[in-house]
Structure formats: structure tokens, C-alpha cells
Amino acid sequence: MTTTTFASGDSDARTAVTVLGLGEMGSALAGAFVAGGRPTTVWNRTPGRDEALLALGARPAGDVREAVAAGSLVIVNVKGNDAAREILAAAGDALAGRAVVNLTDGTSGEARAMAEWAAGREAAYLHGQIMTIAPAVGDPDAVVFYGGSGEVFARYGAELALIGGRGSLLGEDAGIPGLYGMAVHGTMWGTLNGFLHAAALLSAEGVEVRRFLEQAGPSVSALFSILPSIAAEVDRGEYAADFGALKHHLPSLADLVGESRARGIDVEFPEYTRALVADAVERGHGEDSYSRLVEHFGKR
Ligand SMILES: NC(=O)c1ccc[n+]([C@@H]2O[C@H](COP(=O)([O-])OP(=O)(O)OC[C@H]3O[C@@H](n4cnc5c(N)ncnc54)[C@H](OP(=O)(O)O)[C@@H]3O)[C@@H](O)[C@H]2O)c1
Structure with a gap:
């Protein structure tokens, strides 16, 4: 799959943009288009949420149809894709010929x-997964994953860059951006849970977590450098132990569980990992790489 980033073309400040949905994120999006000098029409189910935007120069629309007719680029950002579809449906035939960019979170199937x-x-369709919080919309480093119409991505690159400077088109499949978002978040939650468990352990000893990070930080950061080889092993479906065999994790995991238990720290999280590794070793994969555990997560 190829990834396309924004082309550096001339931006057309006359491009009319419509934003449907003025929640926390939708308001930030509309604000970014207004700040970028685009004629911006806004609509929200509950009236009154557009006041600050109108004061900045956004234009109000009486209904969805009027809003959609006003913009060649139509952004929708609400809670849930059912709501997004319901809103767009209310535009009727005004939707034909429009470029719709749906920035509503949901599953790949949705x-x-x-x-x-x-x-x-x-309507030409592009799905986007925003990887930042509303206050960071417009940041040159804000990441947005896109999937769908390459034509919309290319034609409205200058407008999409106003949302986040690091937007990339992942391909024609509208389902992939959300999947990427979940993969990033899943990695984040697993990492944060591991770190917070460690932090609880350190705190129980009276060790300042910041001090730990100063002293052991490089060891923690180094973990991310092994991800490319783990990824390659998973892609190949081969789990050769280039960085140490799975069986060598067991004693350290037993120590972590034992230390946690002795201190009254939650053992569920490390015990879950210990049991996964022990099971894989029992099934004869002790000499394999840690990446072998993907088979556990891949099971149905
Ligand atoms: N906030 C963030 O920092 C952030 C970050 C990344 C992604 N996102 C995503 O952005 C999307 C919007 O999030 P948000 O934080 O802006 O939510 P929010 O502040 O709770 O606003 C929700 C928006 O959805 C509208 N809405 C909900 N149900 C609707 C329905 N049935 N029909 C019409 N409109 C409906 C609301 O309209 P009313 O005003 O009429 O209720 C409102 O405009 C979500 O997919 C969220 O996951 C948000």
C-alpha cells in the first residue's frame, strides 16, 4: 500500500467549505477553515453552537441542504456514522458532485x-481519522489518516492541510484510516498500562517515577526500536528469535508478578502476560521470538 502526502500545489482561498457538526471537534475544524481564509458555511443539529464561529466570519445555513449546496468540499464530523449518514441524507440531491470528507470516528466497516x-x-468520498485533540487542529504536526478518493485528497490538499499538516492518503479503501487509528491507540493503551503498572511498583518503594525515567529512559525508549523487526516477523509469519527467545521472558515475568504481589500491587496485568508466554512455551514455541504471541491475539 502506498502512502501519499499533500502535494505542494497552489492553494485556492476561494474554495468554499461546509462543516456539518459543530461539537468540540467540528467547531475546531470550522475554525481552522475560517482562519485559513476559506468561505466556510456551518450547520449543527442543535442551534446556537455556531455563535463563536459566526463572529469569526463563518456563514450560517438554515438547513443541511442549504449548507451542502454552499460548499464544494463538505466536511462531516459528528458522534457516530449513523448520525453522519442521516445528516448527509438530509441534503438530498444537493450531495451529487460534492466532495464529502467524513471525519467521524467508527469501525472500518462503518x-x-x-x-x-x-x-x-x-458524491466523491474520503474518510479521515483525526489523530489529535480538538485544540491541536491546524497544527503542522497534527496527523490525519485518509482513505478513499485520491482525487478529493489531491484537489483539496490545501484545505485538508488546514486540519493537520501531516495528513496522508493510505489508499482507496475508506476503512483503513480508522483501523490505523485503532492500531495507534491500541499500542498506546498497552504501553501506557505497562508504564503505569511499573510506576505503581516504583511509587510503592518511594521511587520518584520521573527519576526512574531520567535514569532508565533509554532502556524504555529502546523498546520502540524493535517494533520494525517485530512487524516484519508478523508480516512474514516467521518468528525467528533475533532478539532473544520467548522462554527467557518467563523468569522476569515471574519476578514482576512476585514483586507486585508482595507489594499489594495489581498482578492481573503482568500475570496476563506471564500466562500468555507460559502457554506459548508449553506449546513448543520457547525458542521463538516474542512476535509469536501475535497468534494468540489473532485467534477467533
Ligand atoms: N474532541 C476531540 O478532541 C476529538 C479528537 C479526535 C476525534 N474526534 C472525533 O470527532 C467526532 C466528534 O467528536 P466531538 O468531540 O466533537 O463530539 P461532541 O463535542 O460531543 O459533539 C458531537 C457532535 O455530534 C452531533 N451529533 C451527535 N448525534 C447526532 C445526531 N444523531 N444527529 C445530528 N448530530 C448529532 C452533535 O450535535 P448536537 O450539538 O446537536 O448534539 C455535535 O455536533 C467523533 O467521532 C470523535 O470521536 C474528536
Whole structure:
């Protein structure tokens, strides 16, 4: 799969943008378009949420149809794809010929269904997964994953760059951006839980966690450098132990569980990992790489 980033073309400040949904994120998006000098029309189900934007120069719309008719680029950002579809449906035939960029979070299946639905209404469709919080919209380093119409991505690159400077088109599949988002978040939660468990252990001893990070930080950061080889092993479906065999993790895991238990720290998290490794070793994978555990997570 190839990744395309924004082309450095001339931006057209006359491009009219419509933003449907003015929650925390939708308001930030509309604000970014207004700040970028684009004629921006806004609509929200509950009236009154557009006041600050109107004061900045956004234009109000009486209904969805009017809003959609006002913009060649239509952004929708609400809670849930059912709501996004319901809103877009209210535009009727005004949707035909529009470029719709749906920035509503949801599953890959929902995004693909939205793409199919939009195609049935002759709208070009791009799905986007915003990887930042609302206050960081517009940041040159803000990441947005896109999937769907390459034509929309190329044509409205200058407008999409106003949302986040690090937008990339992952391919034509509208379902992939959400999946990337979940993969990033899943990695984040696993990492944070491991770190917070460690922090609880250190705190129980009276060790300042910041001090730990200053002294042991390079060891923690180094963990991320092994991800490319883990990824390659998973892709190949081969789990040769280039960085140490799975069986060598067991004693350290037993220590972590024992230390946690002795201090009254939650053992569920390390015990879960210990049991996974022990099971893989029992099944004869002790000489394999840690990446072998993907088979556990891949099970149905
Ligand atoms: N906030 C963030 O920092 C952030 C970051 C990344 C991604 N996101 C994603 O952005 C999307 C919006 O999040 P948010 O934080 O802006 O949510 P929010 O502040 O709770 O706003 C929700 C928006 O959805 C609208 N809405 C909900 N149900 C609707 C329905 N059935 N019909 C019409 N409109 C409906 C609301 O309209 P009303 O005003 O009428 O209720 C409101 O505009 C979500 O997919 C979220 O996961 C948000």
C-alpha cells in the first residue's frame, strides 16, 4: 500500500467549505477553515453552537441542504456514522458532485458502508481519522489518516492541510484510516498500562517515577526500536528469535508478578502476560521470538 502526502500545489482561498457538526471537534475544524481564509458555511443539529464561529466570519445555513449546496468540499464530523449518514441524507440531491470528507470516528466497516452510500449519491468520498485533540487542529504536526478518493485528497490538499499538516492518503479503501487509528491507540493503551503498572511498583518503594525515567529512559525508549523487526516477523509469519527467545521472558515475568504481589500491587496485568508466554512455551514455541504471541491475539 502506498502512502501519499499533500502535494505542494497552489492553494485556492476561494474554495468554499461546509462543516456539518459543530461539537468540540467540528467547531475546531470550522475554525481552522475560517482562519485559513476559506468561505466556510456551518450547520449543527442543535442551534446556537455556531455563535463563536459566526463572529469569526463563518456563514450560517438554515438547513443541511442549504449548507451542502454552499460548499464544494463538505466536511462531516459528528458522534457516530449513523448520525453522519442521516445528516448527509438530509441534503438530498444537493450531495451529487460534492466532495464529502467524513471525519467521524467508527469501525472500518462503518467507513466502507459510508463510502458505498456516498457513491450511490454521486458524491466523491474520503474518510479521515483525526489523530489529535480538538485544540491541536491546524497544527503542522497534527496527523490525519485518509482513505478513499485520491482525487478529493489531491484537489483539496490545501484545505485538508488546514486540519493537520501531516495528513496522508493510505489508499482507496475508506476503512483503513480508522483501523490505523485503532492500531495507534491500541499500542498506546498497552504501553501506557505497562508504564503505569511499573510506576505503581516504583511509587510503592518511594521511587520518584520521573527519576526512574531520567535514569532508565533509554532502556524504555529502546523498546520502540524493535517494533520494525517485530512487524516484519508478523508480516512474514516467521518468528525467528533475533532478539532473544520467548522462554527467557518467563523468569522476569515471574519476578514482576512476585514483586507486585508482595507489594499489594495489581498482578492481573503482568500475570496476563506471564500466562500468555507460559502457554506459548508449553506449546513448543520457547525458542521463538516474542512476535509469536501475535497468534494468540489473532485467534477467533
Ligand atoms: N474532541 C476531540 O478532541 C476529538 C479528537 C479526535 C476525534 N474526534 C472525533 O470527532 C467526532 C466528534 O467528536 P466531538 O468531540 O466533537 O463530539 P461532541 O463535542 O460531543 O459533539 C458531537 C457532535 O455530534 C452531533 N451529533 C451527535 N448525534 C447526532 C445526531 N444523531 N444527529 C445530528 N448530530 C448529532 C452533535 O450535535 P448536537 O450539538 O446537536 O448534539 C455535535 O455536533 C467523533 O467521532 C470523535 O470521536 C474528536
